[in-house]
Amino acid sequence: MGKVISIANQKGGVGKTTTAVNLSACLAYYNHKVLLVDIDPQGNATSGVGVEKGGVDQCIYNVLVEDASAHDVLTSTMVENLDAIPATIQLAGAEIELGPTISREVRLKQAVDKIKGEYDYIIIDCPPSLGLLTLNSLTASDSVIIPVQCEFYALEGLSQLLNTVRLVQKHMNHRLMVEGVLLTMFDARTNLGIQVIEEVKKYFQDRVYQSIIPRNVRLSEAPSHGKPVILYDPKSRGAEVYLELAKEVIANGERVR
Numbered sequence: 001m002g003k004v005i006s007i008a009n010q011k012g013g014v015g016k017t018t019t020a021v022n023l024s025a026c027l028a029y030y031n032h033k034v035l036l037v038d039i040d041p042q043g044n045a046t047s048g049v050g051v052e053k054g055g056v057d058q059c060i061y062n063v064l065v066e067d068a069s070a071h072d073v074l075t076s077t078m079v080e081n082l083d084a085i086p087a088t089i090q091l092a093g094a095e096i097e098l099g100p101t102i103s104r105e106v107r108l109k110q111a112v113d114k115i116k117g118e119y120d121y122i123i124i125d126c127p128p129s130l131g132l133l134t135l136n137s138l139t140a141s142d143s144v145i146i147p148v149q150c151e152f153y154a155l156e157g158l159s160q161l162l163n164t165v166r167l168v169q170k171h172m173n174h175r176l177m178v179e180g181v182l183l184t185m186f187d188a189r190t191n192l193g194i195q196v197i198e199e200v201k202k203y204f205q206d207r208v209y210q211s212i213i214p215r216n217v218r219l220s221e222a223p224s225h226g227k228p229v230i231l232y233d234p235k236s237r238g239a240e241v242y243l244e245l246a247k248e249v250i251a252n253g254e255r256v257r
């Protein structure tokens with residue numbers, strides 16, 4: 001059975017999509033069968049793996065709102081071993097359209113459970129909110145990776161996120177756990193970055209990944225070429241560190257098993 005991992009933080013611009021795209025590609029590089037699910041209406045994970053949003057016929061919206069099956073909407077990508085379920089701007093209406101629906105928090109889980117057996121990892125890129133789309137993602141997941149940007153207010157808002165995780169654990173999904181906290185956009189030239197690392201490690205202790213994602217221009221350029229960084233510039237520091245992260249995620253799963 002595949003492991004389902006949400007990449008979540010309601011704060012915007014902390015590196016969720018960059019992590020979802022590059023962790024997925026790196027797990028696939030290590031010969032794991034991976035499905036990347038984009039549940040963010042911005043659709044950046046979709047274009048980040050080279051899927052043209054303009055050419056998408058059906059997306060995650062059709063799964064959540066119209067009961068399409070995951071098989072109907074998934075597509076292969078240019079990365080070997082990596083499939084994707086795309087999102088387009090149509091998804092922006094889903095929260096409102098699902099408003100009165102019964103079991104609206106379990107729509108994604110119902111779809112994902114049916115294809116879990118075909119993948120080793122299913123990685124879900126969440127939007128920057130704790131609304132219905134993120135709730136669907138946490139309800140469908142075994143665990144959550146929380147990217148935290150190395151900046152002054154790094155820990156702000158995390159108690160709200162952890163509270164949401166606890167509520168989902170209690171009411172929707174008992175097995176949900178925090179897979180790990182990932183420090184992103186670290187700039188070694190500033191003292192602030194080092195202080196943030198210490199602060200986050202004090203709070204989350206051994207749940208913080210050893211791999212710390214640096215600020216790396218190749219990581220920010222790769223999406224405009226529709227490629228994960230291991231294809232865009234495999235020798236870059238960004239590619240190296242996401243490969244290290246993938247190894248940690250794999251090792252973590254083996255420890256738990």
Ligand SMILES: Nc1ncnc2c1ncn2[C@@H]1O[C@H](COP(=O)(O)OP(=O)(O)OP(=O)(O)O)[C@@H](O)[C@H]1O
Pocket residue numbers: 011012013014015016017018019040042044126127128184185186213214215216217219220221223
């Ligand atoms: N390690 C990094 N080095 C340089 N740029 C980065 C890095 N990580 C992310 N970025 C850039 O920062 C911006 C925000 O990153 P990203 O889209 O991954 O964040 P997000 O949390 O998914 O955002 P949103 O909340 O809007 O969904 C993007 O332009 C991305 O290319």
